[in-house]
Amino acid sequence: MSIKRNSRFLLSVVLLAVAVVMLVPFVIMVLTSFKTMGEIQSPTFTLFPKEWHFDNYAEALSRGDWARYFFNSFVVTAITVIISLVLNSMAGYAFARLRFPGRNVLFFSVLIGIMVPAQTTMIPTFLMMKQFPLAGGNDLFGQGGIGFINSYTGLILPFIAGSFGIFLCRQFFLNFPRALDEAAQIDGASKLRVFFQIYLPLSKPILATLAIFKTTSAWNDYMWPLIMTNTPEMRTVQLGLTIFRGETNVEWNLLMAATTLVVLPLILLFLAAQKYFVQGIVTTGLKA
16 A cells, blocks of 8 residues: 555656646746846846836737737637537547448548648648639639638638547547447437537537647647738737847847737636546547
8 A cells, every 4th residue: 555655656746847847948938028138148047037027018019910910810729629629529420439331441541641740731731722713813723813822711721620639539439338329319319419419518528628739739830820821910929929030139028928928828728628628638548
């Protein structure tokens, strides 16, 4: 019994140490946001600022159209997450609970998608968005216009589904007892009705987990908005952070202040969904 208690204590100490190490960069970021550039560039490092400059936040927000940047990020992230939850959960339900020809082959193709780096599909995806038929002045053959470039659709469409989300939902739905399907079948419920009235209400843990992953991915994405947008009005918060980087210097105090505000929504989301997130990770088995 004492060995088991000692093992738990040692595990708790290790986890606490890892948590502290992971929190250190965040703490330094927040404290740096209250410093002056002279203090940051001083050869002597100090963790806490000598004087707390709260006006750094006001100055950082005045450097760009941050209301527009946050609005763009909220729109892109919210729509991406909502559509992704619907599509990924329905696809995961189909792979887990329905029997149809070619199911295993299709699911294997989905798993291949997890292994493919996003960088390898970036150029083909961009060409598809640019040459989308009847969009942005394009004709039926996708020529003559700009397609979905510099639009919300172009930022959202490539990310509304994903192999990882389908895999995660499938593994979660595999843990449901087969008796649920049999009872629904006896009552004459359709497959779609079973999904929306039985499986979906019981899927809060996995949906919260997937929502956190998708929100983090969409909110923090830098490369795709950089490629797809070409006007300041369509910038997201990640592109907005680049205004503090000059050709010869970086205004670190303002950059850290703006970064703190950008990270804050993700922290609040995780704290709000933490219970469901942990439950979703624990209950999502690797049942084949």
